[in-house]
Amino acid sequence: xxxxxxxxxxxxxxxxxxxxxxxxxxxxxxxxxxxxxxxxxxxxxxxxxxxxxxxxxxxxxxxxxxxxxxxxxxxxxxxxxxxxxxxxxxxxxxxxxxxxxxxxxxxxxxxxxxxxxxxxxxxxxxxxxxxxxxxxxxxxxxxxxxxxxxxxxxxxxxxxxxxxxxxxxxxxxxxxxxxxxxxxxxxxxxxxxxxxxxxxxxxxxxxxxxxxxxxxxxxxxxxxxxxxxxxxxxxxxxxxxxxxxxxxxxxxxxxxxxx
Amino acid sequence: xxxxxxxxxxxxxxxxxxxxxxxxxxxxxxxxxxxxxxxxxxxxxxxxxxxxxxxxxxxxxxxxxxxxxxxxxxxxxxxxxxxxxxxxxxxxxxxxxxxxxxxxxxxxxxxxxxxxxxxxxxxxxxxxxxxxxxxxxxxxxxxxxxxxxxxxxxxxxxxxxxxxxxxxxxxxxxxxxxxxxxxxxxxxxxxxxxxxxxxxxxxxxxxxxxxxxxxxxxxxxxxxxxxxxxxxxxxxxxxxxxxxxxxxxxxxxxxxxxx
Numbered sequence: 474x475x476x477x478x479x480x481x482x483x484x485x486x487x488x489x490x491x492x493x494x495x496x497x498x499x500x501x502x503x504x505x506x507x508x509x510x511x512x513x514x515x516x517x518x519x520x521x522x523x524x525x526x527x528x529x530x531x532x533x534x535x536x537x538x539x540x541x542x543x544x545x546x547x548x549x550x551x552x553x554x555x556x557x558x559x560x561x562x563x564x565x566x567x568x569x570x571x572x573x574x575x576x577x578x579x580x581x582x583x584x585x586x587x588x589x590x591x592x593x594x595x596x597x598x599x600x601x602x603x604x605x606x607x608x609x610x611x612x613x614x615x616x617x618x619x620x621x622x623x624x625x626x627x628x629x630x631x632x633x634x635x636x637x638x639x640x641x642x643x644x645x646x647x648x649x650x651x652x653x654x655x656x657x658x659x660x661x662x663x664x665x666x667x668x669x670x671x672x673x674x675x676x677x678x679x680x681x682x683x684x685x686x687x688x689x690x691x692x693x694x695x696x697x698x699x700x701x702x703x704x705x706x707x708x709x710x711x712x713x714x715x716x717x718x719x720x721x722x723x724x725x726x727x728x729x730x731x732x
Numbered sequence: 733x734x735x736x737x738x739x740x741x742x743x744x745x746x747x748x749x750x751x752x753x754x755x756x757x758x759x760x761x762x763x764x765x766x767x768x769x770x771x772x773x774x775x776x777x778x779x780x781x782x783x784x785x786x787x788x789x790x791x792x793x794x795x796x797x798x799x800x801x802x803x804x805x806x807x808x809x810x811x812x813x814x815x816x817x818x819x820x821x822x823x824x825x826x827x828x829x830x831x832x833x834x835x836x837x838x839x840x841x842x843x844x845x846x847x848x849x850x851x852x853x854x855x856x857x858x859x860x861x862x863x864x865x866x867x868x869x870x871x872x873x874x875x876x877x878x879x880x881x882x883x884x885x886x887x888x889x890x891x892x893x894x895x896x897x898x899x900x901x902x903x904x905x906x907x908x909x910x911x912x913x914x915x916x917x918x919x920x921x922x923x924x925x926x927x928x929x930x931x932x933x934x935x936x937x938x939x940x941x942x943x944x945x946x947x948x949x950x951x952x953x954x955x956x957x958x959x960x961x962x963x964x965x966x967x968x969x970x971x972x973x974x975x976x977x978x979x980x981x982x983x984x985x986x987x988x989x990x991x
Contacts, residue, residue, distance in 0.1 A: 494942075496942055496944060496957065497766070497783075498770060498782075499770055499913070499959065500766065500768070500769075500774070501957060502944070503767055504766075507756070507763075507785070509759070511757060511758055511759030515759070521759070522757065523757075523792070524756075524783075525782065526783035527782060529942070555922050555943065555945065556923040557925075557929055558926065558929065558930040558933055558943075559941065560943075596923050596927055631945060631947070654758070654760070663814050664815040667815045667858075670817065671817040674817055682818065683753075683755055683788070683818050684818060685755060688890070688892065698755065698760060700754075700758065
C-alpha cells in the first residue's frame with residue numbers, strides 16, 4: 474500500500490504487524506506491543522497499516538506473513554522465538570520465504586557468552602535458528618536476538634525484549650515524514666459536532682479527522698483527533714475546526730480530557 | 733477453519749474479529765475488546781482463531797470481512813458505527829455483502845424514544861443504517877444498536893457498549909464445548925523445562941501446551957498453560973506435567989504467580 478499522490482509527493486512508508494500467539498487469541502494475554510510499535514515507527518516516518526493476530530500454527534503464520542510482506546514496506550512479527558516446542562516463528566518464517574532454517578553462527582556466539590561453559594544445551598541452541606541469509610537484530614537486554622529476513626523483522630513477544638530489539642531494527646528502516654497529531658476535546662456527544670467536523674474534513678482532505686466518544690467521571694464527550702504529515706496544514710485544519718466549534722457554541726478544550 | 737476430527741467428534745465453532753479504526757493502528761487507543769470477546773465466546777463454546785486490525789478505509793474493511801466470513805463460523809467487528817463521517821462500518825459491511833444500505837425501522841424507533849421530539853437529526857439517523865435484511869443487536873446501555881448480517885456481527889468500539897451489544901448476540905450463537913485451561917508456574921526459565929514440556933505434549937497432542945516467560949519483582953519464571961476441550965484429558969495432562977516437573981527438581985506452583 475505504498476502511495477504516491479503525484480510525482481513530487483514524498484514517499485510514504487508502510488508497515489504491518491503479525492502478532493503470533495495462542496495466548497493473545499485466547500484472551501489470556503493482553504497485547505502490549507502494537508501501540509509501542511505503531512508510535513515508534515511513526516516517529517521514524519513509517520505508518521502502521523494493518524495488524525493480524527494468528528495462532529501458533531505454521532500454515533497460519535506463513536499465510537499471514539506472505540500476505541503482509543507482499544503489500545507493505547516492512548513487516549514485524551512478535552512472539553514465538555523462545556526455546557520451547559510452541560515457539561515456531563523461525564521455522565514458519567523460513568517456510569514463508571522457502572529458505573532453510575540454520576543456526577546463525579553469531580547467535581551461537583552470543584549465547585555462548587551468556588551461558589556458563591557446557592550449558593548451551595540443544596534446547597537453548599534453538600534460539601539461534603534463523604532462515605538462511607537472515608541478519609541478527611541484537612538487543613542490550615537479553616542475548617536472544619531477533620532477526621531480519623527480506624523486509625520482515627522477527628521480534629520477541631515479551632514487551633521489554635521486543636522494545637529493545639525494535640531499537641536494534643532502527644538502522645534497517647528508511648522512513649518518510651512523521652504523521653503528527655493534534656487533539657481537541659469537547660464535552661458534547663458526537664452527533665452535536667458531526668456536521669461541522671465533516672465540513673472541515675472536506676476542506677482538509679489531506680488531514681485525517683477522527684471522532685472518539687469518551688465517558689469519564691460520569692460525564693461524556695468527544696475527542697477530535699487530527700493527523701497529518703504537513704504541520705502547516707495540520708495547524709490550519711485545527712484552527713478551522715476550533716473556530717467552527719466556537720461558532721457552534723461548543724467550547725473547545727485543547728488536548729485530551731484526562732481520565 | 734471448522735474442524736471435525738472424525739464422525740463422532742463434536743463440532744468446533746470458530747470466530748474471527750475485525751477491529752476497525754485508525755486510532756488502534758496509530759497506537760492512540762489500546763484495544764480492550766479482543767480479550768473480553770475471546771473469553772466470552774469461549775464460554776459459549778466458540779474459539780477465536782484470527783484477528784485483523786484495519787484502518788477506516790472501505791476497501792480494507794470489505795476485504796478483511798469477506799476473507800474472514802468465508803472462513804470462520806462467526807465474524808465480529810468493533811468500531812466505526814457512530815454518527816460521524818469517519819464511521820463507515822455499516823457502509824462497508826453492506827458493500828462486502830453486495831447489499832443496499834437502509835434505515836432500519838426498529839432502529840429509528842429506538843432512536844426516537846432516546847431523543848426529545850424533533851432532535852432525531854439526519855446525523856443521528858446515520859446510526860440506524862444497516863445492510864438490507866440485517867437484524868438489530870439491541871443493548872441495554874445505549875439505544876444505538878449493533879446489527880447482524882449473515883454470520884457477521886457489527887458492534888461498537890467503546891468497550892462498555894460493545895460488551896452490552898455482545899450479550900445481545902448470545903441468542904444468535906451456537907457453540908460447542910468450552911476450551912478449559914489450567915496453569916502451573918515455575919520459577920525457572922523456559923529452557924530448563926522445554927524438553928520435559930515437549931515430552932508431555934507428545935503424550936497429550938489434544939491438549940494445547942503454551943510456555944510464557946515472565947519477569948516480576950526482580951525474579952523470572954515461566955507460566956505453563958494447558959488448554960483443552962476434554963476436562964479429563966486436561967487434568968491428566970496437568971498431572972503428568974506436574975510429575976515431570978517434580979522429577980526434574982523444579983517446584984510446581986499451581987496457577988499464575990501474582991504480579
